Amino acid sequence: MKDKIIIKESVRGIIEYILKTGSIDDRYMGSTRALEGTIAHQKLQSSNEKAYSNYQKEVKLQQAFEIENVTLIVDGRADGIIIEDSDIYIEEIKSTMKSLVLIDEDYNELHWAQAKFYAYIYAIQNNIELINIRLSYFNIETEEVKSFNKSFSKNDLENFVLSIISEYKKWVILKSNLLTERNESIRKLQFPFESYRKGQKELAVACFNTIKEKAVLFAQAPTGIGKTISTIFPAVKSLGEDRGERIVYLTAKTITRTVAEEAVNRLKNNKLSCRSITVTAKEKICFKDKSSCNPEQCEYAVNYYDKVNDVILSMLKDEDSFTREKIEEYARKEKLCPFELSLDLSLWCDLIICDYNYAFDPRARLKRFFEEDVNKNILLVDEGHNLVDRARNMFSAEIYKERILKSSKLIKGKAPNLYKSLNSINRYLIDIRKEVQESESTSIYKNEEYKDLYKLLRMFLSECDEYLIKATNTEGYDEIRELYFEIRAFISISELYSKEYVTLVEINKNDVKVKLFCVNPSKNLSKIVKGSYSTTIFSATLTPINYYIDLLGGDEKSYRMKLPSPFKKENLKIYGHPLNMRFKQRENNIDNVCNLIYKFKGEEEGNYMVFLPSYLYLNQVYSRYIELFGEENTICQGEVLIETEREEFLNNFKEDTKIIAFCVIGGVFSEGIDLPGRRLIGSVIVGVGFPKISNEGDIIRDYYDEKGFDYAYIYPGINKVMQAAGRVIRTETDKGRILLIDDRYYTLKYRSLLPKEWELTK
Template sequence: MSNKIVIKESVRGIIEYILRTGSIDDRFVGSTRAVEGTIAHQKLQSNNEKIYDNYEKEVRLSEEFKIEEVTLIVDGRADGIIIEDNNVYIEEIKSTMKPLILIDEDYNLLHWAQAKFYAYIYAFQNNMSEINVRLSYFNIETEEVKSFNKKFSFVELKNYVSSIIEEYKKWVILKSNLIEDRNKSITTLKFPFEKYRLGQRELAKACFNTIREKSVLFAQAPTGIGKTISTIFPAVKALGENRGERIVYLTAKTITRTVAEDAVKRLKDKGLGCRNITLTAKDKICFKEKSICNPENCEYALNYYDKVNNSIYNMLKEEDNFTRETIEDYARKEGLCPFELSLDLSLWCDVIICDYNYAFDPRAKLKRFFEDDVDKNILLVDEGHNLVDRSRSMYSAEIYKEKILSASKAVKGKAPNLYKCLNSINKYLIELRKELQEVEVSSIYKKEQYKDLTKLLRIFISECDEYLVKAVNTEGYEEIRDLYFEIRSFIAISEIYSEKEYVTLVELNKNDVKVKLFCVNPSKNLSKIIQEAHSTTIFSATLTPIKYYIDVLGGDDKSYRMKLPSPFKKENLKVYSNPLNMRFSQRDNNIDKLCQLINRFKEEEVGNYMVFLPSYQYLDKLYSRYCELYGDKNTICQNEVLREEERVEFLNNFKEDSNILAFCVIGGVFSEGIDLPGKRLIGCIIVGVGFPRISNEGDIIRNYYEDNGFDYAYIYPGINKIMQAAGRVIRTEEDKGRILLIDDRYSTIKYKSLLPTEWEL
């Protein structure tokens, strides 16, 4: 074995891996704990800074351990170090929803273990014979603190840490063998195609250099370049040079996950030895009808932590491609939760393919990768244009009056205190409704939060904790539990709320009232992940204009940027425009003219076409009128709600020898991410400029960005939809196709500057 193998692990990761026991039990933990835990740390640390003269927070501690020929570097951040009266205290902070009276010194031995490991490192490096450990519990609701102090001799701590390292030894040796085999295979790994396409080598080199320089790259790479392999291949080569420790390939859609899996398989066929995993959403992979993760409701949660390590060890010996099917097979055989098994397996994988949520959503992100070890990640963000809307949603939260009222009815007469809480929240929302009705508006927004509302919500959470323990299996229980998690999510977002990036939006819909904490500018939240990773490459066929995406997605002036031309012959795509007025006020007046243009264009060359309309409402009007004028033969129309099988059936109409005219909505499921090569689709007709629907949120974005506001809120998201829809036509080097853009705005300087230079209208 090479003596150059160095393995880095976090203190928390080793402790949890070795000492976890028992069952999975997420009752009342919810999806906001990561956010709340961070907030608890910050509040207690802030208090400590005021109390102690000599206090440091988030202190990085690191130590090396030799295991055979492997160097194990264990590091992490101690929450706080207090020096007072010649005594040193290593403080570990834990957030909790439990009343502190129920927490004693031995509440959780893993918490002590983590703190003792930090204390050992500090004592060893500072030549101390003894040191204090303080374990502090912070109640999120009451903001009360309960602390326990213990003094340890250095010898005690050394023996304790040695026992932990000894138990972790077999895992270190396994991991070092896997890394050595992987790196050896990467040394001789070649690009898996005979030659690079136009622009492909440039993208691959830019991606590799970004990783080497630990930087951020925004890349617009048109359809046909082969973006997936051009980012995964250089990232794999970088892993072989010990740059970063894992590749995290982030996607917005299932189809792009499949493309990433295929790219990894292609590299494996060329000799790559690595472990890859695709993470599947909990509700999709769960074996039970409902994802209720506790030993009373699920046999796969029972004694999970007692069984999982041996299973993972065997899986790593036998497999290297952890698909959903593979994980499900092992999970059933071993009696393990498939979702948790996939997360634990991912710790041992070189390539992780997953949804954006796992990296960016504060209520769902993987703490093991995106808090403790974020600097080890090589992030590849596919279809990066989708991250704008997704991130705004991830960092926003809302509550509805109707849900509050319904929940209060469910507990009336059964839980008086809880009913009282819900009634108070309902009354507050009624007052908000009255305020809007009095000034005859349907919405308002402001920079500040409604802090009195947040207080009422916190009281509900505190009261609901007791109810959820006592009322299991009673009528209305699930409704209250769902509301509990929604309100906890709202409170969690309220804690990261900033008047610079957020507004509070109130909207009326008949008698219902919605209060939304709306993240107008997600860049600050995203940048924590994007900038702190080993490197990040954000790529898409449509990042136009690129400065807009750098501004919104957490880039900065140091971020690299590149824009590659299409690899296809420009004469293979004919682009036409017609100046028919498609502004909202004129759409209905021009329906007959529009039908005539559509019919004429598709008659000019026989084949399959898609027509993209601005909204479902306009789609229905236009399709009805088109069928009146020209008949419905060989026409199909997209429904507003589509099941997966209906989506597949719709696309199956596009055959090489058919003559289909499909009416769709711009920005819908058929204007992005579908692949109809050859003559399965020879043209598309795009009506309008793709503006998102005028909305309160859109207008808030417009006001926020001031001079660039209208562009950021409407024009740039609209042009992105146009580019995505147009991208359906030419999918391979042999494809030929036609596009018709119908709107007089395409003849303006503004829009001409945003369209691809190779398009000659």
């Protein structure tokens, strides 16, 4: 007899798949809803713990259903279970922005359906004939609660649940067939190359064992090892051994997403059967000039939920690689929102390629993967060095006085209460500005919150709700709506405020910026990093590795590995010149820098990149260089480049040209670009990549105390240097040369941070 296939689904997932209907409408839903919903649950649960002597929160419930040769395991968490005397209540909590006056007990069928499913599981497992459901709505702004109670017999609940399972049957059979086919192909799957490169097998084995142990791995794997296939291949093999349910490959840049797609396609060409998807940002994939996700302004939102399941069924039968182009093709043909289609399709995929923010950013996180069943994810985080700054941005928020003042002028005479609310916020920000001015500075920071400001911002949100409903298509509406979501984001981030945060205030003339700055993102990241089935964070530059473990959610239990370069040491020559390139001496050394660049590129003909520490210094050096040596064969990076301009810039680098390109370190050309062979034979790196001295940098320095200067400036700087240097040698046959101009490279500190195989020649 054929072994039973086990498929796991969430209660919420099944209910929404079967019962959700109608159109997409996000007019009153911002990108902060996931975070706000979690906070709403926690507040009401905390209140219930005090109110009831017998109260349990987040109760895990699970039930198996037999469907042909499949065991469907349905699980979820009941928000709360209240036991009062002989009465048992299964509580479902929903957060809302709507006035509770507008919500009655028939407000949303799906909410009752989810609670009924939980109640059924609890009733049959505890042999209860009659059970109560409490549906509680929590208003995020007012923190008011409105609850509805209903009683159900076990028999009624059973009829309801079995009708849902019956509807879901065809999807279960489809999933089981796809799973069987996938696992059979994985068992036969071989590494897609004849042999492993140096270091490649070690990385693949480490990744596989990390997944096996449900652990976290930080891996520094230099260019040339083949990091992408060395992490995806063992992750796919792990899926076939029933470890995790999906692979989520996270990247920071479009080019690394492309490399991941190519690696997956290589495995598919090697007979792997699986479904993969690339999630493209909403603003990039949207068919409309302006993203307005509601049926009145977008034809792709109309009746979306009535159509999408049939389209997904068709796509799953006909396709296995859901690229941006493929998703757009189906979405146009079927008149569906391409972004929402990609999210719904992703539920059926074994491998998801997407940006960091879909996993980590509380305002953009995919709730279906990173809150409800995060422990089913095998997480692969590419170019992990980029996650430090990205994470700080994700968990920070700011508001500006000028935006408040501008909005109050737009609203004057149209909505008196809203105008009054904005004026109150503006006055409070004026008081904050005075506080900064009295310190005789342009900025201050503190470990305290402006809680009275939060109250005023919440009042604005409450008043704005009514305005957004009534004032559609009026002058200034879009600006107010944008401010509304900015303030909601600010309030949402305020709920995460802890000792890892500071409040930073900066003034610029009359404007005031209040920023909730996440100095240490580790605590917030660790919920995903450690909560996943397994996480591997990798990059060519994770030096020093303890710095990244400290900041990216790791701990002393995290595995770590540092692999040497697979390329011959003699293929890369490292030269240095001990010039003082500290900020105060830079301008005095412009001529010296120009002469060193000219001499270095003259020693061997070919294409070179010069990396300068800032755009200002880049322009100063470039202007002087062409004064001294002429403009022929020189190009200079502009400060703002669109995609086509980047491509044009890189197209200058050919095998037989002698281009010298002036770029900024840490910019678009210092990482993620590939110019193999003689397309790039050398780089000149001026300075030590030091980030610009800033308030945020100084706050990081103060926060980390003895390690502060290293964490704020030295380590981020050396990472930029290593990335820029990594452009030169891309393949085993490449040969190249690097010139480091700065006397700090000769200090013990910097020598310890550079690769051991680098021998600095003067």
